Amino acid sequence: MINKKIIFQVMGLLLLIEGFFLGISSLVSLFYGQYDFSALITTSLICFSTGITLWLFTKNADKNIGKREGYIIVSLVWVIFSLFGALPFILSGAIPSFTDAFFETISGFTTTGASILNDIEALPYGLLFWRSLTQWLGGMGIIVLSIAILPMFGIGGMQLFIAEVPGPTPDKLHPRIKETAKRLWGIYVLFTLAEVILLKIGGMNWFDAVNHSFTTMATGGYSTKQASIGDPGFSSPFIHYVIIVFMFLAGTNFTLSYFALHLKFGKVFKNEEFRYYIGFIIIFALVITVALWYFEGYNPEKSFRDSLFQVVSIITTTGFVTADYMLWKPFVIIMIFALMFFGGSAGSTGGSIKIVRITLLLKNSYQELKRIIHPNAIIPVRINGKSVPPQIISNILAFVVFYMLISIVSSIVMAALGYDVETSLGAVAATLGNIGPGIGRVGPIENYAHIPYFGKWFLSFLMLIGRLELFTVIVLFSPAFWKK
Amino acid sequence: MINKKIIFQVMGLLLLIEGFFLGISSLVSLFYGQYDFSALITTSLICFSTGITLWLFTKNADKNIGKREGYIIVSLVWVIFSLFGALPFILSGAIPSFTDAFFETISGFTTTGASILNDIEALPYGLLFWRSLTQWLGGMGIIVLSIAILPMFGIGGMQLFIAEVPGPTPDKLHPRIKETAKRLWGIYVLFTLAEVILLKIGGMNWFDAVNHSFTTMATGGYSTKQASIGDPGFSSPFIHYVIIVFMFLAGTNFTLSYFALHLKFGKVFKNEEFRYYIGFIIIFALVITVALWYFEGYNPEKSFRDSLFQVVSIITTTGFVTADYMLWKPFVIIMIFALMFFGGSAGSTGGSIKIVRITLLLKNSYQELKRIIHPNAIIPVRINGKSVPPQIISNILAFVVFYMLISIVSSIVMAALGYDVETSLGAVAATLGNIGPGIGRVGPIENYAHIPYFGKWFLSFLMLIGRLELFTVIVLFSPAFWKK
Numbered sequence: 001m002i003n004k005k006i007i008f009q010v011m012g013l014l015l016l017i018e019g020f021f022l023g024i025s026s027l028v029s030l031f032y033g034q035y036d037f038s039a040l041i042t043t044s045l046i047c048f049s050t051g052i053t054l055w056l057f058t059k060n061a062d063k064n065i066g067k068r069e070g071y072i073i074v075s076l077v078w079v080i081f082s083l084f085g086a087l088p089f090i091l092s093g094a095i096p097s098f099t100d101a102f103f104e105t106i107s108g109f110t111t112t113g114a115s116i117l118n119d120i121e122a123l124p125y126g127l128l129f130w131r132s133l134t135q136w137l138g139g140m141g142i143i144v145l146s147i148a149i150l151p152m153f154g155i156g157g158m159q160l161f162i163a164e165v166p167g168p169t170p171d172k173l174h175p176r177i178k179e180t181a182k183r184l185w186g187i188y189v190l191f192t193l194a195e196v197i198l199l200k201i202g203g204m205n206w207f208d209a210v211n212h213s214f215t216t217m218a219t220g221g222y223s224t225k226q227a228s229i230g231d232p233g234f235s236s237p238f239i240h241y242v243i244i245v246f247m248f249l250a251g252t253n254f255t256l257s258y259f260a261l262h263l264k265f266g267k268v269f270k271n272e273e274f275r276y277y278i279g280f281i282i283i284f285a286l287v288i289t290v291a292l293w294y295f296e297g298y299n300p301e302k303s304f305r306d307s308l309f310q311v312v313s314i315i316t317t318t319g320f321v322t323a324d325y326m327l328w329k330p331f332v333i334i335m336i337f338a339l340m341f342f343g344g345s346a347g348s349t350g351g352s353i354k355i356v357r358i359t360l361l362l363k364n365s366y367q368e369l370k371r372i373i374h375p376n377a378i379i380p381v382r383i384n385g386k387s388v389p390p391q392i393i394s395n396i397l398a399f400v401v402f403y404m405l406i407s408i409v410s411s412i413v414m415a416a417l418g419y420d421v422e423t424s425l426g427a428v429a430a431t432l433g434n435i436g437p438g439i440g441r442v443g444p445i446e447n448y449a450h451i452p453y454f455g456k457w458f459l460s461f462l463m464l465i466g467r468l469e470l471f472t473v474i475v476l477f478s479p480a481f482w483k484k
Numbered sequence: 485m486i487n488k489k490i491i492f493q494v495m496g497l498l499l500l501i502e503g504f505f506l507g508i509s510s511l512v513s514l515f516y517g518q519y520d521f522s523a524l525i526t527t528s529l530i531c532f533s534t535g536i537t538l539w540l541f542t543k544n545a546d547k548n549i550g551k552r553e554g555y556i557i558v559s560l561v562w563v564i565f566s567l568f569g570a571l572p573f574i575l576s577g578a579i580p581s582f583t584d585a586f587f588e589t590i591s592g593f594t595t596t597g598a599s600i601l602n603d604i605e606a607l608p609y610g611l612l613f614w615r616s617l618t619q620w621l622g623g624m625g626i627i628v629l630s631i632a633i634l635p636m637f638g639i640g641g642m643q644l645f646i647a648e649v650p651g652p653t654p655d656k657l658h659p660r661i662k663e664t665a666k667r668l669w670g671i672y673v674l675f676t677l678a679e680v681i682l683l684k685i686g687g688m689n690w691f692d693a694v695n696h697s698f699t700t701m702a703t704g705g706y707s708t709k710q711a712s713i714g715d716p717g718f719s720s721p722f723i724h725y726v727i728i729v730f731m732f733l734a735g736t737n738f739t740l741s742y743f744a745l746h747l748k749f750g751k752v753f754k755n756e757e758f759r760y761y762i763g764f765i766i767i768f769a770l771v772i773t774v775a776l777w778y779f780e781g782y783n784p785e786k787s788f789r790d791s792l793f794q795v796v797s798i799i800t801t802t803g804f805v806t807a808d809y810m811l812w813k814p815f816v817i818i819m820i821f822a823l824m825f826f827g828g829s830a831g832s833t834g835g836s837i838k839i840v841r842i843t844l845l846l847k848n849s850y851q852e853l854k855r856i857i858h859p860n861a862i863i864p865v866r867i868n869g870k871s872v873p874p875q876i877i878s879n880i881l882a883f884v885v886f887y888m889l890i891s892i893v894s895s896i897v898m899a900a901l902g903y904d905v906e907t908s909l910g911a912v913a914a915t916l917g918n919i920g921p922g923i924g925r926v927g928p929i930e931n932y933a934h935i936p937y938f939g940k941w942f943l944s945f946l947m948l949i950g951r952l953e954l955f956t957v958i959v960l961f962s963p964a965f966w967k968k
Binding site: 329330331333334335337338361362364365367368369370371372373374390391393394395397398399401402405408411412413414415416419420421422424425471474475478480481 | 814819821845846848849854856858881882886889895899900904905906959965
């Protein structure tokens, strides 16, 4: 029997949290004196009253959260948050369509950043703030999910490092999760504050600085401007480099940042995922720098900056842009498209396949060459000096196969809606990977407004399963999950 | 120390074989009284004299062929055959450029079928026959390679079935290879003859029937007509269905055909790779049939025939076409592009990733879902009722990772030569997978003539490594191979 009461109780508690942050957004609206105050405060009150009602009806719930309840809660949270979080857009009339509002909100909470807005600047400040906040909260959720919760389920890519994290043990779940979450959220908040200050120094106003810091640290990529960081007001190279640095940090395993802040740099640089992460960025950024300098005639600094910005933005799955990469050479577009399948590090706020999985796949392939030459030698795959058990390799393999399968089938679905090959592949890669901008008609200067309703719901589902490491949601569709 | 002498000796013997088949081609030319006779007979004599010379100088060679010699021989054979086999095209003036002639010939021997010819009908009969023969010989080579030789190296996907094949054992290599080869070549010849007769009945002339039978059984796809099977002379549905059946057989493990001919049908239908092979064909053919009927307005029979023909042609990596699929809806193009990564069965003449690998990847992914739900249960991946050892899964994983890595990097290289995204992806998928026609500017009614020289050499290399199951060639580039 599934413990339904505890599921409702957790939902209730989480709605109180959402109500709280909606309340804060309504204060922002109040401060700027705009028309969105009533929509925000109404939704806040709806969240509070629903939350309290749920909590009252489930007070006597059995506090045991088993694995199955865990899966259901995790998958539900993002959906429920998005359903309630979409209300201010609808109530205020800023996004009248329910489909569009839901798409925009789940794109926020999943830290994707795919938008249906054709005129972002027209949005009132309270809603803009709430839109950025959905990403920041989504990022918070992902940190605790990927570092503290999913490893217990044996998924998410962090199982490997479980010993290194001050993580949960089955017998005393709550205190450990809380402790881990507190430490890592501390870093998340710290980095966000640091970015706000640096962006302010770089010339942004406080509002833009706060919003972009929220969405950078979440690797979300929502901007307050239609042209993203390519907006003329943000043209200072200092702003670009600051955002590059914080996107990079947001795509780094937060436990490594924890070690770095405690001056344990040895632990950071010994981490192989981190080294591959840097390695991939350097290789892609260098090739694209040369391409921009040679083919597009940019000056060397701009070539380097535009290349690095786009590479870091895509690999971390943030999705900010400072240039329309669809205008670059086709081989650069293929490189950027390929990067969409890399993703941030495990334990970061980045999405997509993730560096640790790519790294292990590459290592296993290289070891296999050695095994072919020396068939009788035992040649394990190692990461951070430890050999990786075959079950983990098999798990990663399954993840990547599902990822590719979903990508291909979904691209066929999108193409069946009438899109060309490039747009179909791009929209799927950009939503499943929680990136935001794709290629083709969902490229960096385009958006998702033109996608038909069915397509928007379909892509919303991709954002959700991509964000929750596929298995979390897929197991819910497996009969074996519901048996017994 | 590598036993160089035995390598030269084997090359010498194989050149005698090539000389023999060039001699036969020259007789075809003589029969039709065309200008290509002297080019063919000259090349035949060059092969014979080189072969005899090599044999004379290496008579006293140590007969031990180790693994390393094996790898080198296998990789060299296709290159040497293509170098000599290109001569008739150059000497006759039919393809004046050495690059083009080599491309056309290695595309033949690797059973790819990618052509640089803009006017195939202008070629004299002897050269057309030789061109088809390169594919038929390539197919023969692949059968013995994939069923008898590569499993010894632990690569190629057939390791799994090694017990089921009357295959080689390390102590008595030669008699076993010979025995296996004889049996399977017998089936290959038998099927070729059967197809010739059926195509003749269908209305082809003898010459076209023989040529197309050669290139069908090899899953090669060279035609004597510029429009391939779409030529007005071949418009009879009977011809289409005959070719569909034989492409299907050519993409089936030849040991299964051996069992079928010995009326052991139980063994055939119990084979899971075979069942998945049929399953994939049915799914893709049905969806595309509906698409052609609904979107293109074809009548139901033509929808079904054109869909099935193209699906079987692409999945078996043959590359014949009866329709320009680039004119179909984008979602069908994506499906066809995805099919390019499936390939025939292990132990067939088909190329690409191969059904057994795809099947095992899918099964492993499905089992992983069960493992996530029941973490303490031991849930092995099974095929044909036997559980698959983790080393095999790891080997398949490595293969697919290399395949994807090579595909992506090569697509970037092709795009850097100035091609658009679609053409770059298509040219790479179609050559690495030994298919022939791709998508974009190398689509079904286009060819490879417009590709610059560097691109032609690059794609020739892809055909080679694709044909030799990647590892065979890649290990040659690994320092560990040459050590000790």
